[in-house]
Amino acid sequence: MQRIFPSPEATRAAACALARAAAPGGLVVALIGPLGAGKTVFAKGLAEGLGIDPGLVASPTFVIASEYSAPDGRRLTHVDLYRIESAAELEAAGFLDWLEPGVLVAVEWADRFPEAMPADRLEVRLSRPDAAEDPARRTLHAMALGATAEAALAGWSARLAAAAG
Amino acid sequence: MSDPDLVLGIESSCDEMAAAVVRRGREIVASVVHGQAEVHRPYGGVVPELASRDHVRAVSRVVGAALERAGLESEALDAVAVTAGPGLVGSLLVGLSFGKALAYRLGIPVVGVHHVAGHLASAELADDALRAPYVGLVVSGAHTALYRVREAAPPLLLGETRDDAVGEAFDKVARLLRLPYPGGPSVSAAALRGDPRAVAFPRPLAGEPGLEFSFSGLKTAVAIEVERRAGGRPLPAAAVADLAASFEAAAVDVLVARARRALAGARPARLAVVGGVAANRRLRERMQAAAREDAFEVVFPPPDLCTDNAAMIAAAGFALLVRGERHGMSLNSFSRIPIGATLGASPALE
Numbered sequence: 201m202q203r204i205f206p207s208p209e210a211t212r213a214a215a216c217a218l219a220r221a222a223a224p225g226g227l228v229v230a231l232i233g234p235l236g237a238g239k240t241v242f243a244k245g246l247a248e249g250l251g252i253d254p255g256l257v258a259s260p261t262f263v264i265a266s267e268y269s270a271p272d273g274r275r276l277t278h279v280d281l282y283r284i285e286s287a288a289e290l291e292a293a294g295f296l297d298w299l300e301p302g303v304l305v306a307v308e309w310a311d312r313f314p315e316a317m318p319a320d321r322l323e324v325r326l327s328r329p330d331a332a333e334d335p336a337r338r339t340l341h342a343m344a345l346g347a348t349a350e351a352a353l354a355g356w357s358a359r360l361a362a363a364a365g
Numbered sequence: 366m367s368d369p370d371l372v373l374g375i376e377s378s379c380d381e382m383a384a385a386v387v388r389r390g391r392e393i394v395a396s397v398v399h400g401q402a403e404v405h406r407p408y409g410g411v412v413p414e415l416a417s418r419d420h421v422r423a424v425s426r427v428v429g430a431a432l433e434r435a436g437l438e439s440e441a442l443d444a445v446a447v448t449a450g451p452g453l454v455g456s457l458l459v460g461l462s463f464g465k466a467l468a469y470r471l472g473i474p475v476v477g478v479h480h481v482a483g484h485l486a487s488a489e490l491a492d493d494a495l496r497a498p499y500v501g502l503v504v505s506g507a508h509t510a511l512y513r514v515r516e517a518a519p520p521l522l523l524g525e526t527r528d529d530a531v532g533e534a535f536d537k538v539a540r541l542l543r544l545p546y547p548g549g550p551s552v553s554a555a556a557l558r559g560d561p562r563a564v565a566f567p568r569p570l571a572g573e574p575g576l577e578f579s580f581s582g583l584k585t586a587v588a589i590e591v592e593r594r595a596g597g598r599p600l601p602a603a604a605v606a607d608l609a610a611s612f613e614a615a616a617v618d619v620l621v622a623r624a625r626r627a628l629a630g631a632r633p634a635r636l637a638v639v640g641g642v643a644a645n646r647r648l649r650e651r652m653q654a655a656a657r658e659d660a661f662e663v664v665f666p667p668p669d670l671c672t673d674n675a676a677m678i679a680a681a682g683f684a685l686l687v688r689g690e691r692h693g694m695s696l697n698s699f700s701r702i703p704i705g706a707t708l709g710a711s712p713a714l715e
Contacts, residue, residue: 235537236585240528256701259529259581261537262379262507264453266701294455328589335589 201342212245219249221355230310233326239308281309320346369443374679377460378452382423383675384431390683395434396676420459446682449477450699457698477708486681488637491666505640506532519705524576534580559610566615634661644668
């Protein structure tokens with residue numbers, strides 16, 4: 201799936217729709233893109249979709265992982281692999297503990313350790329095409345790997361189509 | 366019990382493992398930081414190893430070194446204060462578990478400390494005359510926030526970053542400019558040779574009401590400017606210097622403007638700037654100039670108290686102990702926790 205978003209608000213609204221489309225069984229979203237592509241903005245949208253205050257969600261670069269819970273118990277774990285240098289470090293940081301069933305897990309810089317990602321995951325690539333001309337515009341490419349991700353992508357795509365109306 | 370005299374502080378919320386002994390919350394008897402920046406420079410300018418495993422190896426050595434430097438046996442300690450969050454849970458747990466075990470063995474109280482409350486306490490360690498209330502600006506790799514530091518109550522959050530911390534922005538800009546780790550000092554060093562007016566980077570949220578911060582858009586603006594000028598090739602040193610200087614000027618302007626707004630009407634008009642970025646020279650100069658203009662007092666701790674350390678944790682822990690707080694063996698660590706949150710208490714185990 202490919203989409204173009206004219207603003208951070210549009211990126212965030214799309215992420216919000218993804219969180220609503222994701223099954224309660226949980227989903228791993230691999231967020232890939234350069235500095236400033238909107239990965240943290242996307243994670244804020246995921247939080248909003250789960251009913252978590254997006255104002256609480258800030259960059260987890262320094263803490264590596266931040267965990268959030270919605271009033272109804274739904275959970276978001278926001279991970280950032282930017283500072284991780286090796287697979288051993290990733291494991292030591294507790295990466296496997298974060299991949300719990302029932303949790304929406306957003307992993308920024310997932311492409312740093314593709315081999316460590318679970319086989320079933322939704323890859324979301326964000327980029328800034330021609331950023332000099334239109335600094336707010338972002339392009340999103342989403343690809344499902346595995347059955348859970350397939351279902352989430354189908355539901356997400358339908359919601360985005362309905363919203364575009 | 367009476368107020369504790371000697372408090373052992375332990376800090377392991379992120380990359381550093383640190384231990385310190387502080388007397389009466391004000392006098393540093395010994396402070397040891399096992400830092401990792403030097404070790405990681407060879408990785409090509411980025412990343413401190415965040416290894417909880419490294420902390421496991423370091424914790425007893427670092428606590429032992431702090432006691433040895435203080436010339437004390439552990440039996441001389443009156444209480445243990447340990448960082449409970451926010452931070453990387455795996456790293457936090459190492460210091461927390463060690464601190465609880467030591468307190469249990471010695472039969473002394475243990476308190477969990479909020480890492481940012483520790484940073485705020487560093488100002489009082491640096492300036493013995495400083496007493497609440499004052500405004501605290503916390504600027505580090507993980508935090509950017511303004512607090513009202515109160516007497517006999519937890520600090521009150523006035524506003525914080527919506528996205529990136531300012532120190533994180535410095536680190537990411539360093540990587541964009543291919544400057545070495547750690548990013549803060551290397552961006553500032555490059556900026557000294559550059560023109561802060563070379564590029565008019567945005568001052569995010571400038572003019573908007575409130576006391577929040579945002580640095581993500583500034584970081585992105587730098588990324589776009591680097592791409593535009595370099596097209597994937599390394600930039601000439603003069604361009605790196607200009608971009609570093611222009612970025613630093615924008616980041617510092619935002620911090621100074623927000624602090625001024627927080628101080629408007631604050632009585633007494635006092636500001637403490639704490640956290641790793643408080644060591645930044647331009648920030649110090651600009652804030653001191655603003656202080657003269659607006660007639661407020663400003664305190665900057667020395668650089669070794671700005672970066673993560675355990676003396677600040679012992680000092681903040683002392684304040685909790687004096688208020689009668691005791692956290693038992695159920696004390697846990699948290700990746701995110703509000704500054705005034707009640708930490709687990711189980712007095713039966715003390």
